[in-house]
Amino acid sequence: MAADSAGGHDSILLLFICLIGVIVIFTLIGMVGSGIAKRTGRRKTQDEWLGGTALLSVCATVALYIWGALHVMFMENDNMREECAKAGGAVKAAQVDRYEAHYFPLRFTCHIDEGGSYDAAVPGYINPAMTIAFVLAIATGAVSVVARERRVVA
Template sequence: MSKAPSSLAADSPDGIDSILLLFICLIGVIVIFTLVGMVGSGIAKRTGRPKTRAEWLGGIALLSVCATVALYIWGALHVMFMESYNMREECAKAGGEAKAAQVDRYSASYFPLRFTCRIDEGGSYDAAVPGYVNPAMGVAFALAIATGAVSVVARDQNRSTGPTVTRGR
């Protein structure tokens, strides 16, 4: 026996807590502003001399982390706003009215970001989170890791090949 469509819209998906997602989004915004401030500070401090490869790569790594966090926030907001009022409409948009009529519950996932419409016969399909969010977040994260690692290696090479200062008596 299935529920009436009006009661489906009032249900909340399994495993989603709006307060937690809102907190995650708030922390993400703080992280983004902090990292952008770090990049800006690094640029402002080094205006008189040319940037090293390590500095450029470190800045790209920080900006990639910002992109990853921003994409996560964007997807999390989609999931959070699905919880409140239009879950059935999004399920209908993603799978059609026939499938949406068979939906008996919803679930959501934080990683990867996903909002799932569960069909009473045991099937399911994803809705609401734009399809580009998770792949783009993965690419931005991989870029952050790669450029961060190369930046550290380049910085260590600069230190080992740079002039050594010895202090004698």
């Protein structure tokens, strides 16, 4: 998804996605908390630990996405050139003719009138950390399912 600026209809959609993300985070944290409360007094099994880790990893992925999306979404027209200057220097920022927001992966791109471009505004750790949290969620979720099936069969 891309837009010529960080404002407009795409920002409204992104705000809606962020709102749903916050609801998902609280729901998943509630699920983890309820799982902990139900199992007090007995030792947790490996699949329960892995399942909880998977849910918390999903929460981390969604939270990181929301944090990065807020950097893109709240870029006002006045701040766009300033962010481009921070990322590429004043000389490059003076040559910027348009901006583009990408929401997957998260990035804010400054396009130079001579044909080049460079990214700005989204902290550099967001996309790699989001990828790591997502891979951790998938891996621990899959291992949790396998461990649960082995426990049920045994």
